Amino acid sequence: MALLDVDKEAQTLLPQLVATRRDLHRYPELGFQETRTAGLIAGRLRELGLEVQTGVGQTGVVGLLEGANPGPTVLLRFDMDALPITEANETDYTSQHPGRMHACGHDGHVAMGLGIASLLARHQSEINGTLKFIFQPAEEGLGGAFAMIADGVLHNPRPDVALAMHLWNELPLGQIRVTAGPAMAASSRFTLAISGHGGHGAAPHKGRDPILAAAHIITALQSIVSRNIDPLESVVVTIGQITSGTTFNVIPETALLKGTVRSYNMELHRIIYRRILEMATNVAAAFGCEAVMETVAIVPAVVNSPEVAGVVAAIAGQVVGPHNVVDGQEMASEDMGHFLEEIPGCYFFIGSRNAPAGFHYPHHHPRFDFDEQAMVYGVATMARVAAYYVMGDFARNWQRIAEDAALPDSFSTTTPANIPPSLT
Ligand SMILES: [Zn+2]
Numbered sequence: 001m002a003l004l005d006v007d008k009e010a011q012t013l014l015p016q017l018v019a020t021r022r023d024l025h026r027y028p029e030l031g032f033q034e035t036r037t038a039g040l041i042a043g044r045l046r047e048l049g050l051e052v053q054t055g056v057g058q059t060g061v062v063g064l065l066e067g068a069n070p071g072p073t074v075l076l077r078f079d080m081d082a083l084p085i086t087e088a089n090e091t092d093y094t095s096q097h098p099g100r101m102h103a104c105g106h107d108g109h110v111a112m113g114l115g116i117a118s119l120l121a122r123h124q125s126e127i128n129g130t131l132k133f134i135f136q137p138a139e140e141g142l143g144g145a146f147a148m149i150a151d152g153v154l155h156n157p158r159p160d161v162a163l164a165m166h167l168w169n170e171l172p173l174g175q176i177r178v179t180a181g182p183a184m185a186a187s188s189r190f191t192l193a194i195s196g197h198g199g200h201g202a203a204p205h206k207g208r209d210p211i212l213a214a215a216h217i218i219t220a221l222q223s224i225v226s227r228n229i230d231p232l233e234s235v236v237v238t239i240g241q242i243t244s245g246t247t248f249n250v251i252p253e254t255a256l257l258k259g260t261v262r263s264y265n266m267e268l269h270r271i272i273y274r275r276i277l278e279m280a281t282n283v284a285a286a287f288g289c290e291a292v293m294e295t296v297a298i299v300p301a302v303v304n305s306p307e308v309a310g311v312v313a314a315i316a317g318q319v320v321g322p323h324n325v326v327d328g329q330e331m332a333s334e335d336m337g338h339f340l341e342e343i344p345g346c347y348f349f350i351g352s353r354n355a356p357a358g359f360h361y362p363h364h365h366p367r368f369d370f371d372e373q374a375m376v377y378g379v380a381t382m383a384r385v386a387a388y389y390v391m392g393d394f395a396r397n398w399q400r401i402a403e404d405a406a407l408p409d410s411f412s413t414t415t416p417a418n419i420p421p422s423l424t
């Protein structure tokens, strides 16, 4: 293949990314129900000549791009589920399914995954190793990563490096966030069931009020972060749900509290849960009630390998300019943490906010949408990182791949285009 016409190549890539993303956006599917999405992905990957496996972790899809020669295996992971939200945007690609919406940008992730596969498939003869594209179901708290791992996605072949990215409206278009080490928190949830003794609301002295106990427990739990945890550590204890009572003049029998704990370090999780249990049982006892706690681990922290993060940061700098590569951490969680517990890798964020164009709503908002140009930066970055690992003659091939993934002239490689000055 002759050296590609850079402009032409980039121009053909962006419309394809947009068309795919908008098609998926119109027909969002919830976790473990992504059958149309999976069918579309499997069809495209087969057209590209990849070896495709479906039904991995229920609705997950795996595509193997085997290089001409042996080498490392790079896992590229893209999530594909939507959320149970009714979209409030009115565009020609608005969700056609009330109550379901791609409000996190996973439609863009699938489009980028297919774009990267099409880009790298053209270079199959130059690849030394294997690219393992995985399209994961049910990232939104339903355990999709775990389901794929349980179905053996980390074997045959076992990846040497794992990569994933998220379009991110917390970052302006043209920035990429790469963090060496912990990037997103470990997450767990808990339930406290407080039982008292119900009765007439006008005769509280004859009962034991679980609502009063719950109120004091919630207040007491606020001291864990401020008084039991090293102030240099990042942790969150949030009660997100209180359920009790049926009407205004009855003291109920029970109160239920549900909450979440976040930290980067599982030892802190253990300290926090020990304190929640101590406080809940003792405060409940002080009000004549009893508290029982149940905890469920959700996902481990997303911890990036410093070596892989270094490669991603350097290559992201080639795409958007070194000054647009930023560092940062989130207390949100991501089930990419399961893959990164097993395989060294990097999970990074592609800025997709463009407020003047209306792309400034947060993820999971009914008006969420992202600047589609961000997909070009995502494709260029991840394709180049993958090429770094599987192209034997690194300098020559990386350059060529970089040119394939290159941005049109309007996307300068040092000053990203279309970023209003107010956002830079
Ligand atoms: Zn989400």
Ligand SMILES: [Zn+2]
Pocket (backbone or CB within 6 Å): 104, 105, 106, 139, 166
């Ligand atoms: Zn997401």
